[in-house]
Amino acid sequence: MRRKKGVEKMISVKEIAGITGAEVIGDPDIIISSVKSIEEAGEGDITFLANRKYISRAQETKASAVICSPLLKLEGKTTLIMENPYLGFAKVMQYFHPRKRATIGVDPTAMVSDTARVGVNVNIYAGVYIGENVVIGDEVDIMPGCYIGDNTVIDDNTLLYANVTVYHDCRIGACVIIHSGTVIGSDGFGFATDEKGGHHKIPQTGNVIVEDDVEIGSNCSIDRAVLGSTIIGAGTKLDNLIQIAHNVKIGKHTFVVAQVGISGSSTVGDQVILAGQAGIVGHVEIGDRSIIVAQAGVSNNVPAGEIYGGSPARPMMEMKRIFAVQAKLPQLRTLVKDMQKRIEALEAKLRESKGKQDHY
Amino acid sequence: MRRKKGVEKMISVKEIAGITGAEVIGDPDIIISSVKSIEEAGEGDITFLANRKYISRAQETKASAVICSPLLKLEGKTTLIMENPYLGFAKVMQYFHPRKRATIGVDPTAMVSDTARVGVNVNIYAGVYIGENVVIGDEVDIMPGCYIGDNTVIDDNTLLYANVTVYHDCRIGACVIIHSGTVIGSDGFGFATDEKGGHHKIPQTGNVIVEDDVEIGSNCSIDRAVLGSTIIGAGTKLDNLIQIAHNVKIGKHTFVVAQVGISGSSTVGDQVILAGQAGIVGHVEIGDRSIIVAQAGVSNNVPAGEIYGGSPARPMMEMKRIFAVQAKLPQLRTLVKDMQKRIEALEAKLRESKGKQDHY
């Protein structure tokens, strides 16, 4: 996707309030021409404050306006107050940085099969390979070095960055973004082991379905199903270096953070958060709106709405109490050893005292 | 590898018994035309049941036949009984889905060095780069975007999916499958640090040897040796996103599950299982037929046949007992605190009682 330096955009604080639904405190007529970080912002820039940690920096920012939460008051600044300042930031960023597309069409060095069907306003860059019977919708960008296997379907407005690989028979929805190095539809890890220890490959004959509005980061591996489909539900967002095994089904609007691994046939619900480096074993269910903490190792079902952490994982409330005791284990051990001595002393005294009593 | 929709295959249950060595209970003359999952199977389909968890679903399947274990009885179904139903499933899947190869030859847009030697019936797809003195055996498929460095050898019947990178001087055996995004032969992480904290690169001059019948998943990183070879033994299977450092040697018929990392110069035996996200430090030996549990952190040698888990890892039998106590740590702490009070009470009583005794 070729990005051109566009002409500068200009918008008033009042108009930004209109886009974001924020309440203005201060001068609504200030003109904003770009979004910058708290530190880098100056005259004509807007910035945002979502984290209390940075309130002193925000107080000193040179930005002309600040989007912030009603809980974080800034003195003497033009502020746009909203419950969810991060959402306001997203909307302002989208206003200033809309997706820009080049108009290169199908590059003559791309290898597009005669049997492929390509929609209108599509950019297929140099060195792309499009297999037989592939169907590509309208307004799709497929950047250099991508490979699209036979019979795969890619729906409208989808963007594949350079060097993405999608194997045969897969379905990629509309408005999907896939970052470089990601592989979709590689074989699941399926082998049957014979009595001599040899491994026999189970052909992986299913596919991967990526639904609409999904974003997938770089260098992810999403395996095709052995039978049926591996599914990434609509609106779900994957970070980088994530392993999704065969026949996994992920629901809608779920976040999967970097380096998470999900083993075969497990199911993840809607609006779940799987934090970084967490691992999920095979054949379990992670309920809707649950949260799996970073580095957790989940080996059983997780009920909807629960927060699980630790390895092996358990409810985070429990886990926090366990972690608290763990942190003091040497002291606990010292206490126990001390108590042991006191018990021995008591036992000795009691024997002695018994001895004395027997003399009475 | 171009896959064509072949004509449908037909086979009787009796013939499947011949292929798999299963014993037929029910009608051996039923004709089977495809393999489906328990849920999706219908008339003319065969399915399989390996996991007791799914027995009720299998009882309700519409499949014409079910491959299953002698321990899992299904009423009123034509079943193919075998000790290892998963192996039966593999063989039936291989029957219905044999590897299919296109016959495209060497694509004119591929860059093949004049000094490379290419065998017969080889497919080299668009955009592939084959360096100097590369040797490629017969019946090899090298799909779009692959890079094969100078002097590398790839033996017969091997398949490289799109966008695989193999550096110079490596050796890839026969009947090997490598999935997209995998990098073989990148430099090991070797630097000597001087007294000022600067890092001096140690040229990595060895190579990687991948023996016959190995399968490597997508987005793996297998580094070349500093001197000598990093070796992946025959029949070993690697999942996705795996890190194999320089000079690692992995034996034969070993499973390495997704996101495992093996540090430099460590040795892994034959028929080992390294489960997902496990990490192995450098310079240790993992014995034959051992199992390393998911997320384990192995920092010492593991004897043959042992199961190790936890981080730091230890024998799993021990680790399970530790995990059990860990899970109850808050209760243990409460018990200890309660005992502490009881000891104090005992001590007080004994002092008091001693006092009383002294009055006698």
Add this chain to the structure above:
Amino acid sequence: MRRKKGVEKMISVKEIAGITGAEVIGDPDIIISSVKSIEEAGEGDITFLANRKYISRAQETKASAVICSPLLKLEGKTTLIMENPYLGFAKVMQYFHPRKRATIGVDPTAMVSDTARVGVNVNIYAGVYIGENVVIGDEVDIMPGCYIGDNTVIDDNTLLYANVTVYHDCRIGACVIIHSGTVIGSDGFGFATDEKGGHHKIPQTGNVIVEDDVEIGSNCSIDRAVLGSTIIGAGTKLDNLIQIAHNVKIGKHTFVVAQVGISGSSTVGDQVILAGQAGIVGHVEIGDRSIIVAQAGVSNNVPAGEIYGGSPARPMMEMKRIFAVQAKLPQLRTLVKDMQKRIEALEAKLRESKGKQDHY
């Protein structure tokens, strides 16, 4: 980078002492023609010994000379003694294996934008894509299948192995090495979630700056900043499969080992070591010269010079004591249960004894 088998180099032990600063014990006139491992070395080879573990093997080596530490004496060998034999090994390896470059120029199949500026003695291999306004310095190698996005700058003497992806607007310093499959400048994982659970993408408009003398392994993911820059400091070395989130800043001469993940906006100091599979949460600071142990999970700032381990991580001295007690938890529990009984017995005896006393 095309590597030719050069003519064999010859150098005396005395000359090696000159290069490395080592002290020679034995015959300084021996001629060395290559570096080999302890096991493989023979007549005319030099090897090195840095690890006490391998001293018996070194004693039996057939190498003509051995670089080793003053602490590790080898009998009857010509040795080059130095405090840091690993550094000596690096220098000898660099002598025998200097970087060799082909002279292919810009391959006609590479897609180089008319607006790109390319320095002298640059090799741009087949199938490379160079976007608009890209600036490439002198003596740069960009190997097959690489993608360089618009406006990106790559400085002198840098080497990108095959299939590296660098997004638009990034800056890669001089003498940088980037291995295959690595993605630099992909979008950070930034979404604002609305009250209905929908995720709104925050355009990631910053970039990545890789400073001079950095080496990055294969299949790493380094995300561009949301605003500003993600920075990898000069001389820092990254291993494979590493996740660097948006707005992370890594200092100079730091080691990041394979499969580490660093979350958004965290800062890592100079000369830090982040060991394999460690995870760092967002918005924390890892102080200069600190060490984070393998698989650690860091959720708070780490002071300079400290060693942290465990998950959640804490100072390693503490953590080791915790691990030691953890390893003995079942025994501790048994001891506590035994003590509980002894307390009960004491209580019973005391009640009894009290009873008796009351009879007096």
